[in-house]
Structures are given as C-alpha cells and as structure tokens.
Amino acid sequence: MQQGKTSFDRREFLKHTAVTTASACTFLPEVKGIERKNNSSIKNCIFLLLTGGPSQIDTFDPKPDAQAEIRGPFKAISTKVPGTIFAETLPLLAARADKFTVVRSLFHDEAPIHETGLQLMQTGRISTEQNRYPNYGSVCSALSSHSFSPLPSFVVLPSKIGSTGVTMYQGQEAGLLGDHFQPVNIKSQGNDLRNICDITHSSGDLNLGKIRSTVANLSFDSRYGNTRFGQSCQAALSLVESGVKFVTVNMFETVFNEVTWDCHADGGALASNLIDYRTKICPMFDAAYSALLDDLQVKGLLDTTLLVAVGEFGRSPYLNMRGGRDHHSGVWSGLLAGAGLPGGAVVGSSDSMGGIPKDTPVNPAMFAATIYKALGIDPTQKLNLDNGVSVPLADSAPIPSLV
Numbered sequence: 001m002q003q004g005k006t007s008f009d010r011r012e013f014l015k016h017t018a019v020t021t022a023s024a025c026t027f028l029p030e031v032k033g034i035e036r037k038n039n040s041s042i043k044n045c046i047f048l049l050l051t052g053g054p055s056q057i058d059t060f061d062p063k064p065d066a067q068a069e070i071r072g073p074f075k076a077i078s079t080k081v082p083g084t085i086f087a088e089t090l091p092l093l094a095a096r097a098d099k100f101t102v103v104r105s106l107f108h109d110e111a112p113i114h115e116t117g118l119q120l121m122q123t124g125r126i127s128t129e130q131n132r133y134p135n136y137g138s139v140c141s142a143l144s145s146h147s148f149s150p151l152p153s154f155v156v157l158p159s160k161i162g163s164t165g166v167t168m169y170q171g172q173e174a175g176l177l178g179d180h181f182q183p184v185n186i187k188s189q190g191n192d193l194r195n196i197c198d199i200t201h202s203s204g205d206l207n208l209g210k211i212r213s214t215v216a217n218l219s220f221d222s223r224y225g226n227t228r229f230g231q232s233c234q235a236a237l238s239l240v241e242s243g244v245k246f247v248t249v250n251m252f253e254t255v256f257n258e259v260t261w262d263c264h265a266d267g268g269a270l271a272s273n274l275i276d277y278r279t280k281i282c283p284m285f286d287a288a289y290s291a292l293l294d295d296l297q298v299k300g301l302l303d304t305t306l307l308v309a310v311g312e313f314g315r316s317p318y319l320n321m322r323g324g325r326d327h328h329s330g331v332w333s334g335l336l337a338g339a340g341l342p343g344g345a346v347v348g349s350s351d352s353m354g355g356i357p358k359d360t361p362v363n364p365a366m367f368a369a370t371i372y373k374a375l376g377i378d379p380t381q382k383l384n385l386d387n388g389v390s391v392p393l394a395d396s397a398p399i400p401s402l403v
Helices: 010-016 021-026 114-123 136-143 209-216 228-242 274-298 364-375
Strands: 044-049 076-078 085-087 101-106 154-157 184-188 196-200 246-250 305-310 332-338 357-359 382-384 390-392
Touching: 044 114, 044 136, 044 228, 101 357, 101 364, 114 364, 136 154, 136 246, 136 364, 154 228, 184 209, 196 209, 209 228, 228 246, 228 274, 274 305, 274 332, 305 364, 332 364
Parallel strands: 044 246, 044 305, 154 184, 154 246
Antiparallel strands: 076 085, 101 332, 184 196, 305 332, 382 390
C-alpha cells in the first residue's frame, strides 16, 4: 500500500456505512501508520507555537540575583502563586499564574536550530527521510472517533509556518499518516484574519465551508489584542466550539524580517531584540493567552481543552555583544493549562544562570507523552513505520506530577 493512503476508499465508506453517531463511535476503519483504539473521549487542544524561541529568563524564569549580563533588562515580579516569579513583561499572566502549569526544565540535545526544535516540540521526535512523524494534531485527527467526518479535525492559523532558515521538515504536517490528516491551512490578506483569500486541505475531500464561515464571521474582542496572533487565538476558540479537535496557532510564520521571539539583535533579517520583547512581543502574547484562558474558563471549556504554549527552544543565558540572546536548547519554559491539569504548578527548575535544568529535566518526548495523556490518548499506542517497525506515540512516560 502506498504511504500516506488510507486502507479503504473514504467515499465508499460514507456511501455504504450508516452515518449515525453510534456507528461513528464504534466502527474504526484502519488508518495506515497508526494503531487505532476507541478514543471516543479525546479532548480538544489549542497549541500556541511561540515561533522563534522565547527567552526563558525574560519571560517565565527570571534570574533577579544573577549578574547583569545574564539577568537582562527586566525586573522580576510576583505572581498569583506565592513564591513563583515571572519577568515584568507578562503582568496579565502573572495575575493568572494559578490557572496554568509552567514547565521550567524543558531541554533537548539536538542541534539548536529552529527546524529540529520545531520537529521535537510538535511531534516528540526527530524525523528521518523515510519516516516523517506526525504532528500531534494529525494524531488526534486520526484517532478521533469521528476522524473520517467531513468536518476538519485539525486547523493551522493564521497559516502554516514558513521558512525558518534550513530546508527541513518542521513537524507541522501529518507525515506518515497521509493527506487526509493534514491540517487545514488558512491564508488571509493583510492584518485582518477574516479576509480569507485561500483555505486549503491537501486531500480535497473535507467540507471547508464551516471553517471559512467560523473565521470570517468573527467579531474580534479587543482583550485579545489587535494583532493576527490575538485574532488567531480568538478564532481557535471559535473553531473548537464548532467541533474542530485541534488548532495550532503560529505566533509568527517566519523568523526573518519580522519582530519575533528570535532576539539575536543582529541589525539585519534577525533584528529582533529585548526592547521588542517589552514593547511588542510579550504584550501581544500576554494579552492573547490571558483572554483565551479566561474565555475557555467562562465558557466551561477549560476542563475539556488542553492549552499549550511553547517555543522550539530557549535563549542563551548570557546576552550577546549586541544585547540580544542567541539560540539555546539547554533549558527553556513552556505552559500547559486545562484538560484536568493542575493550575499554579511549576515543574522543574533551571540553574542559577538559566542555562540547564537543575531538577526534573523534561525532554520533548516527555512533553509529548504529557500532551497525549492529558488529551486522553495512550502515549504507548503504536505508530507503524514503513520499514515494518512499530514505535510508541511517545518515547517516554508523561511528566509524573501532572497526569
């Protein structure tokens, strides 16, 4: 059987199968590439990809007692959780720190480039030429009891991530699961997400009209901020309400010639610096995440929706000669909220420099297993590779203190 194709014709399945809720929940057609179980209670997920890699020290893991070359320009502030401090760049999240978990000990040992980090944090693994591992959203789509519904299960906003420097798989695709489980990709004109110029899905057999109308008819809320990221976060909530299972929001679509978390301060295509953190990037994230968290709670969706916010790596503990920070995969921070996970928790810590984990190191496989477990998916379920070998969805157990 050709890689990327399901083992039956979908249209024949819809033609000859009674289209009832009961049959959708009990009949699980085979999907090439993955072991299927009756995962009828998979929770929703909104995955905020903080493209570029936020500085841990200038966001969720400040080092107020370190020397100035490490501490950077920002003060630490208290949060709603006694004893937990954030950088002053995130006052709204500091006031809501009791509603989410901060993982302060993420790390990986691969090359500290965007593409490896993007793969690891969106799939849990480094892919090979023969086997591209699927994004979490594609796995959720394939394992959902309504995975062959014409309503898309996986959407990427505001559009699929573009160039990050090296031509490599970035982990934002279905990979070995095939075209049907690719994300729906939306493209809009200008700064208004509602001005949709294109909406595509590679299999061509999904009903995209509901996705288009959900996004195009939004009335944007100023609490999310007047940015494409804020609009995308609000749209993600509306899509989940409409029945979409997994929405990825790319905070930025590239790291070049745009103000992003990638704060090298090089004066050229990577000119973002820590002043941008204060004036643009952190306020953008602070507002949108806080509004999304509030609305999930008010609408009663937080218990059934996992909210993830993470970048592909962190930043160097020492400021570079231009006052920026360079790539650093030795340690960084991420956020997890909802889906039954505890609020106000801090997992792990970094050393006094913010350079390596001090305790409870969390690698991408452990982070992946935690995501799957929180969503109601067994992380030991098998992916079937083209060479006949089967591997678990995640190469680790979840973070034990969380799930």
